[in-house]
C-alpha cells in the first residue's frame with residue numbers, strides 16, 4: 166500500500182535572456198516555499214528555484230508546532246493542514262514498560278491552533294506549492310538547480326542548470342533555502358559551528374490499524390528494544406512513525422534491510438498486528454549553525470543555516486520562523502519603507518533563537534544518547550526516580566518540544582517604561598485568544614498585514630500612520646473586537662487604556678499603559694530600524 | 708559570596724560513612740554508580756538552590772584535582 170503519491174511537477178522552461186529579479190529563493194522545501202508565499206502576500210515578486218521535480222521524499226518533519234500553524238494560517242494554508250493533520254498535545258514517557266512521566270503542552274482552551282499537528286512534510290510542501298501556484302507573484306521553477314553563485318556589492322548572479330541546459334539570472338537578494346547540503350553555503354565556503362552526533366537512528370513509517378491514542382510516546386529501554394529508545398507518533402492516513410535508537414556501532418546498510426526492520430516493528434507491536442512498512446530511513450544528526458545568517462545580499466534560512474536533532478521537532482519549525490522573521494523585513498526594504506540595515510536584525514533575532522533550539526536539542530540528545538558511563542548512570546537514575554518522585558520528572562528529557570522564539574534583547578524591541586504584571590513582553594509572539602463570535606485574535610491580526618496596535622479601549626478616531634488599530638472591548642461594540650471570554654485582557658495582562666504594538670510577524674514590539682501616538686510612532690520606527698542603532702543596544706556579532 | 712556550608716555539620720560522621728558502605732554492599736559497579744546518582748539527585752532537589760549546587764559541583768571537582 167502507498168498512502169501518498171508525489172505530484173509530478175513539470176520542469177520550467179529555460180528563460181532566454183539573463184533577467185534581474187528583486188528576490189530569488191534557492192530551494193523549494195518547506196522554508197523556501199513559506200518565505201516565497203509570505204513575500205508574495207506582501208506584494209513582492211519572487212522566483213523560486215528548486216532542483217527537485219516534486220516535494221521532499223519521505224515523511225521527515227511530521228510535528229508542526231502551533232506557531233508554524235499560525236504562520237501557515239496567515240498564508241491561508243493553516244486550515245488545510247489542521248484538517249488533514251492529527252492534532253495532539255499530550256506525551257508519555259515510559260521506562261522499560263512503566264509510564265514515568267506525562268505532559269500536556271497545551272492544557273488550556275481558547276486557542277485556534279493546537280500545540281501540535283502531525284502531518285507528513287510532503288503534505289505541508291504540497292499545500293504550500295498549491296498556494297504558491299495560485300499566486301501570480303511566485304514563479305516556481307522545478308528542476309532548476311543552482312550550481313554557482315557570484316555575489317557582488319549590488320547583486321548576486323546565479324548559474325542555474327535545467328533539463329534544457331544552463332542559464333544565468335541576477336537577484337537583488339538571494340535567499341538560500343537549499344537545505345542541509347546547501348550549494349550556496351558550500352560556494353561561499355562557509356563553515357558550520359556545532360556538534361555532530363554519532364548515534365544512528367532508524368525511522369520506520371508503518372501503515373496499520375492501531376487503536377493507540379494520538380499521544381507522543383517515548384520509551385527508554387522497552388522490553389521490545391532493550392538497548393535503546395523508541396519514539397512513536399501518529400500521522401494521518403493510518404501511518405505511524407516509529408523511531409528506533411540504534412547506537413553508534415550500527416551498520417546503516419544492514420539496518421535498512423526491510424526484513425530486519427519488520428522484525429523490530431513486529432517485536433514492538435506484538436503478535437497478530439498487521440502492518441506494512443512504507444518508508445525506512447537510517448540517519449544521524451547534527452546540532453550546528455552558520456555563524457552569521459546574512460552575508461551581504463545573501464540570507465540563509467532553514468536547514469541551510471542551522472540544523473538540530475529531530476528530538477523536539479525544532480528543525481522545520483525553526484525554519485518557518487526564520488521565514489516569518491525575514492519576510493516582512495525584506496518586503497519593507499524593497500518597498501523602501503525601511504533601510505537595508507533592518508536585514509541585520511534577522512541575524513540578531515534568529516541567531517539567538519536558533520541557539521536556543523540548538524541548546525535544547527543538544528541537551529535532549531545528550532539525555533537520550535548518553536556519551537559516558539557517568540552520563541548513562543545519571544540518565545537511568547533520573548528514570549528510576551521519576552516513577553516515584555515528581556521532582557525527577559522534570560529532569561526526564563525525551564525532547565523539549567518547539568516553542569515560539571522570544572526575541573529577548575532584540576534591537577527592534579522598545580523596553581517597557583512601566584511595570585507589567587506578566588502578559589506578553591516585547592519580543593514575544595502575540596498569543597491567540599477568542600474574539601467576536603467565533604473568531605480569533607490572530608485571525609484579526611492576519612487581516613492587518615503591517616504593524617497593528619491592540620488598543621484596550623472603545624473605538625475612536627485616533628489615526629496612526631502605517632499602524633492599524635484593533636480596538637478590544639469587554640462588551641460588544643461596533644468597530645471593536647469583542648473580548649467575550651476576557652482572555653485577551655487576561656493573556657496580555659492588559660487593562661482599559663493599554664496599547665500594544667505588534668509587528669507584521671506578530672511579535673510584540675512595545676506596550677504601554679497609555680495611548681501615546683508619539684511613543685507608538687517611535688517604537689514602530691525602531692522596529693523598522695529607522696532610528697540609527699545606538700551603541701548599547703546593538704547586538705551585532707564580531 | 709560562598710554559601711555552600713563546608714563547616715563540619717555531621718553529628719556522627721562514622722555512622723554516615725557506614726550507612727553509605729552498607730547501601731552499596733553487594734552491588735555491581737554499574738548499580739553502585741546509579742545508586743550514587745539517585746542519591747545526588749535526591750539531595751540536589753532537597754537543596755534546591757542552583758547557586759549552592761553549582762558551588763558544590765565546583766568544590767567536588769576541585770578537591771579531586773588537588774589530590
Ligand SMILES: Cc1cc2nc3c(=O)[nH]c(=O)nc-3n(C[C@H](O)[C@H](O)[C@H](O)COP(=O)(O)OP(=O)(O)OC[C@H]3O[C@@H](n4cnc5c(N)ncnc54)[C@H](O)[C@@H]3O)c2cc1C
Pocket residue numbers: 191192193194195196197214215216217221225226227228229286309310311312342343344345346347348349368448466467468469475478479480481482483484
Ligand atoms: C527524520 C527527520 C525527522 C524530522 N522531524 C521534524 C519534525 O517533526 N518537526 C520539524 O519541525 N522538523 C523536523 N525535521 C527537520 C526538517 O525536516 C527540516 O528542518 C526541514 O526539512 C528544513 O526545511 P528546508 O526547506 O530548510 O530544507 P529542505 O526540506 O531540505 O529543502 C531544501 C530544498 O532545496 C532544494 N535544493 C537543494 N539544493 C538545491 C540547489 N542547488 N538548487 C536549487 N534547489 C536546491 C531541494 O530540492 C529542496 O526543495 C526532521 C528531519 C528529519 C530528517
